[in-house]
Amino acid sequence: MQEKISEIQNQAKDDLVRAGSPEDVEKIKTRYLGRKGGIINEIIKAIPGLPPEQRSSTGKSANILKKEIGEWIEEKKAGFNTSAANASPLPLFDVSQPGVHKPYGRRHPLTQTIDDIKGIFKKLCFDIEYGPEVEHEYYNFDALNIPDDHPSREDFDTFYLGNKRLLRSQTSTVQIRVMEKTKPPIRMIAPGKVFRPDTVDARHASMFHQIEGLMVDEGVSFSDLKYVLTLFAKSYFGQNIKMRFRPSFFPFTEPSAEIDISCSLCKGKGCSVCSQSGWVEVLGAGMVDPNVFDTVGYDSGKYTGFAFGMGVERLTMLKYGIDNIRLFFENDLRFLSQF
Ligand SMILES: [Zn+2]
Structure with a gap:
């Protein structure tokens, strides 16, 4: 079981590295951490069927991995936000647009x-x-x-x-x-x-x-x-x-x-x-x-x-x-x- 957890850990890392958009990250989050059918949850659900000596360590490892993947996902998301902010250009000045007319004031x-x-x-x-x-x-x-x-x-x-x-x-x-x-x-x-x-x-x-x-x-x-x-x-x-x-x-x-x-x-x-x-x-x-x-x-x-x-x-x-x-x-x- 510990080997499987290591595999999942590596897979999750790879997936996140390849994720090219915030939408990809959301999909990864659902796949690994989803309440229904999420990979981590499936492992936790399977713990009662394991031999008694493996249950405690598997539970511990699964929880650590869950926390890790959660952190990686947040990091990846933050990366997208920063690059989005960096990439967003200043409002373009279009010289062909008519100017904003400000009326002249005048004396009463x-x-x-x-x-x-x-x-x-x-x-x-x-x-x-x-x-x-x-x-x-x-x-x-x-x-x-x-x-x-x-x-x-x-x-x-x-x-x-x-x-x-x-x-x-x-x-x-x-x-x-x-x-x-x-x-x-x-x-x-x-x-x-x-x-x-x-x-x-x-x-x-x-x-x-x-x-x-x-x-x-x-x-x-x-x-x-x-x-x-x-x-x-x-x-x-x-x-x-x-x-x-x-x-x-x-x-x-x-x-x-x-x-x-x-x-x-x-x-x-x-x-x-x-x-x-x-x-x-x-x-x-x-x-x-x-x-x-x-x-x-x-x-x-x-x-x-x-x-x-x-x-x-x-x-x-x-x-x-x-x-x-x-x-x-x-x-x-x-x-x-x-x-
Ligand atoms: Zn008159």
């Missing part, structure tokens, strides 16, 4: 408008200034000569945060902050977000963008204001744009004006955007009220200045013929990729 239309306007005013030597979006009531109202009973201070026009803090409802706040720390001459614009609890519809959003401007020096007059804003409107909308200045009122400017441009969509003929009038309002402006200068410590007898403000969304809508402000904030690529 509102960012483009802000950048355009910044560019126009930079040419006129205006500085770009920024300020906080969470403001103190002082900067949003008091310093801007807005009286305590002014309707813009009401809850329905301003987001109050408590403790005299609020989300700024205009970027004029930045003008005050700049004047507090700078002496004239001043030329600046302040782009940024402003917040008002408006009901959202096609023309209103509770957050939108403004650009406010300020120029202060000795001898600044209303004709300077008119010159700068005309130059701006022609640069932004085109040389053929017509403008008109209408008297208006703002607490922080005196005199004040609202500025209309000829409707760029209908060329002044009348359409739904301009309410059939041929004109659209784009700017508020005026000469800085002397009270504002007194508040920031400027000599209002010596210095004069003008200020203006415009809505970035409105300017963008007019330039590109967009009829719904919500399109700017819905993050719809079908809309955004047109700019």
Whole structure:
């Protein structure tokens, strides 16, 4: 019996050496170690029929061989795995395949408008200034000569945060902050977000963008204001744009004006955007009220200045013929990729 076991041992070794694939190894495993009809199991089953003196040693040898063959099989399998890993090539780069297209990013239309306007005013030597979006009531109202009973201070026009803090409802706040720390001459614009609890519809959003401007020096007059804003409107909308200045009122400017441009969509003929009038309002402006200068410590007898403000969304809508402000904030690529 011991001879037979040695024979099986040699045979199993040979078989495994010749095995060319993991499938071959599985077959060998079944042939030698299978529970039913496996060669080792057949030997173990035959032990009770052996002469008593052979039973114990045959059982021992059969179990050792079973363990050995098991180990050889695992080694052989591991060999296949390693060679498979070594042999597996890197993903081939097929030069004839079309490339993976990565779309270019682009600036949001509102960012483009802000950048355009910044560019126009930079040419006129205006500085770009920024300020906080969470403001103190002082900067949003008091310093801007807005009286305590002014309707813009009401809850329905301003987001109050408590403790005299609020989300700024205009970027004029930045003008005050700049004047507090700078002496004239001043030329600046302040782009940024402003917040008002408006009901959202096609023309209103509770957050939108403004650009406010300020120029202060000795001898600044209303004709300077008119010159700068005309130059701006022609640069932004085109040389053929017509403008008109209408008297208006703002607490922080005196005199004040609202500025209309000829409707760029209908060329002044009348359409739904301009309410059939041929004109659209784009700017508020005026000469800085002397009270504002007194508040920031400027000599209002010596210095004069003008200020203006415009809505970035409105300017963008007019330039590109967009009829719904919500399109700017819905993050719809079908809309955004047109700019
Ligand atoms: Zn129109």
